[in-house]
Amino acid sequence: MSGRVGGLGPRARLTALAVVLLVAFLGAGGYVWQARQELSAVGATATGAPTRDDLTVVRDVPHLVFRNTALGADYGRVAMVPLSAPAGPRAVTDAACERVYATRDEAICLSADRGLLTTYRARLLGPDWSVRRDLPLVGTPSRARLSPNGSLVATTTFVFGDSYANPGQFSTRTVISRTSGAVLGDVERFPLVVDGAEVTAVDKNLWGVTFADDDRFYATAASGGKTWLVEGSLAARRVTALREDAECPSLSPDRTRIAFKKHGDLPPGRWRLAVYDLATGAETLLAETRSVDDQVEWLDDTRIIYALPRGGAGTATSDIWSSPADGRGAPELLVSDAWSPAVVR
């Protein structure tokens, strides 16, 4: 090469390049190596959270099922704590799930097969956390719910890959199946009725199912930048809007109220938790002011629980918080290092 770059000769330039490459990749390699060392150090000492071995004891009392996010060997495994001692030691199962939901007799587990191409599966687990049945699942898991008596299961996935680079585009698929295996269908295909008129727009999405019984359910419907809380019936195969601006509903145990996240006039990507009274239509904002992007769960008829990522960069840790459903009081930490809570009464 005849040209001189920055006043250096060819040999000096190649040497400089070699030095830069060496420093860059040794530095990056060192960082990765250290991250790996820290991870295995955490795994070896398992300081994440105290555990207990009596799985069946916990399973037989009212308990909370969640995804354990304490760093260590049990990261990502399903764990349980008795409702009487949520902050105490946790019983960790062998099942690894991205999202989990459970009733007394079974659990729905959305898990990832990581590889060059990450694929996800939905599995029904029995009381001993062994796989009972594989359910059809397409896309990236987002929400999972079982009906109160455990006969129906709903899963929501994002099907538009990992990229939302084109404005206004995302697509969900929400499938309701019988836990016996029969697929009842994609509820997005059900007619959506808003103010007496059917919404036929094709950008319609429906997600975040919560079951009332073996037929009725609530969910979020969206079209043209709006969201609605909808009530649906599997027998009638239709969903009807109850109110606007409500996402990821969750029905209270006494079936009188629905907790949800509302966008209101917050900046994009932020939500506020609220409770809607089905009889009066009254809305109560909760004391939690942090943005919650989760389908909340009811701890009992007076408190709701939800997962929040813990602050700080690079951490994949989250905690479960509780807030009074009447809008008073303040949020309290319920279980640390946990995600995707389900209450089994």
Place this chain on the structure above:
Amino acid sequence: MYVTLRDRPDDAGTSRARLAVRRVSATVVLLGTVSLLTDVSSEMVASVLPLYLTAVVGLSPIAYGFLDGVYQGVSALVRIAGGYVGDRGQRPKWVAVTGYAASALSRLAMLPAAGFAAITAVVTVDRLGKGLRTAPRDALIAAASQPDVLGRAFGVHRALDTLGAAIGPLVAFALLAAVPGSYGSIFVVSFAFAVAGVAVLVLLVPDLPTAAGAARATLREVFSEIAGRGLRRPLLAAALLGLLTIGDGFLYLLLQERDDFTARYFPLLYVGTNVAYLALAVPLGLLADRVGRGRVLVAGHLALLGAYLLAALPSSGVGGTLAVLLLLGTFYAATDGVLAALVSRLVAARARGSGIAAAQTTVALARFAASVLFGLFWSIQGPRPALLLFAALLAVAVPIAAWLLRGIDRPTPATLPGTRPGGVPA
């Protein structure tokens, strides 16, 4: 100043692909290597960003998509500025270095960034860097290449660029498999690749003046060059075709709605298109040099038309899906580098960066408008009618574009100071 590896007369036995690379300037291969390393870096982060935002930062992916459209517009404007500054200083290399360095630093800034605002700010810096560097880099490719091999030069560059885009996600997922949950590792390794790219650019790529000896172009001269007769018809054709080029995300969405197989392997749709693009970038660049860049550019839109029609079919199975990806890859291979090659021959060397930037910005803005319009039709009429409408309009637009671009590959020597007359080789 050219650093060319020309084929010797006794090289008759070498394969055509090898020949193609050999006749391309070493500077082009080096710039391709810079793009490869930078694309490994950016695609590493891009492929895990939605996962990172939702799983670690705790944001909804929709929020990210919402702002993305805004950045596209900002990036387009910065692109023109980058082209102009590169022309004005006649040292496009250093403008490109600034752009690449900004993107590299943004990787490191991802480490402490937490929260929506900080991350979007970092992503914006990355986009601005990309906008800034594209036109001066393409001007360097044009300056380092003989006019009759411009098509293959851009083809070689885009093939290397796409190869980097394919490797990036693999590196990211390999890292996540080795150190689960350590997004910090991804950002740091991504930064290392970006630094390597900048180092190759700074240390090895010669600081080619785009118009040696010529007077510095004033803003007025650059403007008259862009708005002048030479570029008017190609810009018009690019805008017309761009207005009917919908984002390939829409096509993928249609494909994945047709059958569950495609939905399950959704991320592979991008890979499929990239593989086709990678394989065809050099051959179609060669073809463009031989039969005319305007013709290949227009014919590429016929491949796009084919992709629209095939995607609008109710279902055509896995074979149909693969055919759509092949057609999309063909479309990109026949248009992206070819447009830069076409335009760089039509403007004076001292305004080349601005000319390329003007064409690329025209295409980017037109395609953005197309996606918004198509999204509107999609929500009113449904995906298939909307796609068939765009296919019909494209079928009308292609002959018009062909008419606008007629004879464009044989410009009169007088309008091309500093370039060799003659145009298309036999």
